[in-house]
Amino acid sequence: MEILDKLKEKFEILQSQEKRKDLALVGTTEKDLIPLLVYLKEYEGYKTLVMISCVDWIEEGKFELVYNLWNPSKKHNILVKTKIDREAPKFQTIYKIWPQAEAYEREIHEMFGVDFEGNPTQHEELILEDWDDIPPMRRDFDTLKYSMEKFGEREPKSGIIIRKQISEQYDEWRRK
C-alpha cells in the first residue's frame, strides 16, 4: 500500500496494517499525530473526518484515540491511532482542522474524561446532565452497581417478580 510507505518515510510509525482493500490502520506517537492528520488532509486528499473514538486500555494504563478519515476520490478509509496517558489524559484539540471534531471531542470528554486543550465547548454537558461519578465509559466504572444504587433493584432476589403495590410503598415510606 503506497500510502503506508509514504507515511513511514515521513513520520514515526509504530504500527501499520492493511485491514481491507478500502481500510488501512496507522499507529503513531502522540507528537506526530497532528502533523500526520494535516498531511493526510492537505496532501493526500483525506478530506473528511468521519469520527473520533476512544479505547480504554486499562492494563497498559493508556487511552487510545482513533481518528477515522475518508478519502472521497479514492474511496479509502484510514484509521490513525495514538496512545495517551490514562492518569491525566490530555490531548491537543483538532477542531481547527475539522470543525466537526468539536462535538466528538465533547463526547469523549464526557464519556472518558479526556481533556482536549483548546476545545471551547467540551465542558458543556452533552447527554449526561448533572453527572456525579467517574466518566461512565471507563472500564473501571461498574455500571451495574451504579445502576442498582441510583435507580433501584431491578427485581426481588427470589427470582420471581413480585411487585409491591404502590400504596404499600407509600406506607413504608411514611413509617420511616
Added chain:
Amino acid sequence: MMWAKIFYAFLALLGGIAYGLFLGGVSRKITARMQNRRGPTIWQNFIDLWKLFRKKTAISHGVMFYLAPMFRLVGGAGTFLLVPIVVGNPYLSNFSFGGDLIVLMYFMVLGCLGMALGAAESGHPHAPIGVTRGLSQMAGYELPFVISVVVLMIADKTTSIEGIVRAQQGGILHWHIFTHPFAAAAAFISLLGMMGSYPFQVVLAPQEIAIGPPTEYSSTFLSYMFSGRSVFAVAKYLLFMNLFLGGASNLLWAFVKTFVIFLWPLFITNVFPRFRLEQSVLFFWTWPSLFGLIDLVRIYLVR
C-alpha cells in the same frame, strides 16, 4: 314578538352548534374512508366537546387569555345570528335586518382578532407565529371574498342578504353561481382559505408549529373555541348558500345545500399538500382576485 324572536334565534344557535359538530364528525369519517380506514363515529366531536368541557383547567396567563375563547365563540355565534337560515320564515331568519352584509363582514373578523390577542398573551412561542400567519392569511382571502360580495351588491342593488336571496328566485338559473360564475369562483376559493383547508392550511400547521395559536389553550377554553369554530363554519356555509345557491325555502333544503358546500373544502383538503404562507397569500391575490375583477368589470359593462 321580540322575545319570541330571541328565543327562536337561541334555539337556532344551539342547532347550529350541533350541526357544526355533526359536520365535523362527518368530515372525520369521510377523511378516514378516503384514507382507507374505518375512522371514528360521526358523533365523535360531541364526545370530545363534553370531555374537554369537563376537564380541569389550571392555566392562567391574564385577562385576554380568558377572553379569547369567548371572542371566538361570540364571533362565531354573532356571524351565525346575522345570517338567515330560511329567508321569509319569521322563526328561522335569526336577526338578519336590512343592510347586514357589511356588518357581517366585520363580525367575521372578530373571532380571529380576539384569538390573536389571547394567543399573543399566552406566551408560547408558537402562538404568535400562528397568529401572524392567520392575520396575513386573512389579508389574503378577504380580498377576493370582498370583491365577489361587492359584485353581488352592485348587481342586486342591495346590501341585505334577504335582498340578495330574493333576487335569485325563479329557477335554478337565477342563482348567482350561474349568473356571476367568476365572482362565485373567487368566493368559493376564498372559502378554502377561510375554512383553513389544506392547500391554505398555514395557521394550525400541525407539522411545523404544533397547533399554532391555541397551543396553550386546554380543557374548557378549548371547548368554547371548538364550539365557536363549529358554529362559525355553519354560518359560513349558510352565508354562501344564501349568496350563491339561491337560499333555502325550507330547513331540508338548507341542510342539503350547506352539506354540498361543506363537501367542497373537505375534498380539496384531503388531496392536497400545503402551501407556504407567502405562496398562499400570493395565490389569493392573483387568481381568485382576478376572477372577481372580471365579474366586477362585466357588471359595469352590462349595466
Added chain:
Amino acid sequence: MGKDKNYFLNEKPEKMTYGGVFRKINDWARARSLWVVAYGTGCGSIELRPTFTSRFDAERLGMRMVGTPRQADVLIISGYLTVKTLKRVIRVYEQMQSPKYVVALGACPINGGMYYDSYNAINRLDLYLPVDVWITGCMPRPEAILAGFKRLQGLIDSGKADGWKKYIENLDWYRENQRKIIKNWRMPNYNW
C-alpha cells in the same frame, strides 16, 4: 432568578372535585376521547405511527395525536427513559391537565429491560410517575398497544384509572424519588 436555582415545584395543585351527577357521563366520554400527546421517548414511538395511521387506525377508538401537552389526556412512555428524558417527561406530565393517564410501553419502563445495567436508563418508571396501564413486549406490536388502550378505556369507564389523583396525593413521595436521580433542575417555571 439565578441559573442554578432549583425549580422543583413543591406546591401541590388543587384537587379536582371528581364525581357528582355527571360522573358516569364524564367517564364514558373520557374513555372514548383519548388525546395522546405526540411525544416519543424511546424506540417504541416507531410502533405508534402504524397504530395511529391507516393500517391499525386508532382513531376509530376516538384517539388522536395532539401536538401540545396542554390538550392531551394520555402520555405514552414509549420505551427506555434516560435521566435526561425523564426530566422532560415529568415536565410534560405536569403540564397536562387532569384527568390524565400514563401508558408505559415495553419492558424498559417496567424493570429496565435490556438496559437494566445502563448508567443512565432508569429501571422502574412507577417510582417517578403514576402509570395506569403497562403494555409488555420489546417492543409491543400495534395490536398489543390497541389492546392496552382498550384496557385503559375499561379502567376509565369503571373509574379506576386514578393515577393522576395518586400523584397529587403522594406528591412528596414522588418528589423525593425524582430528587434522588435528578440533581439539578434548571427549567423555566410553569403552572399546572
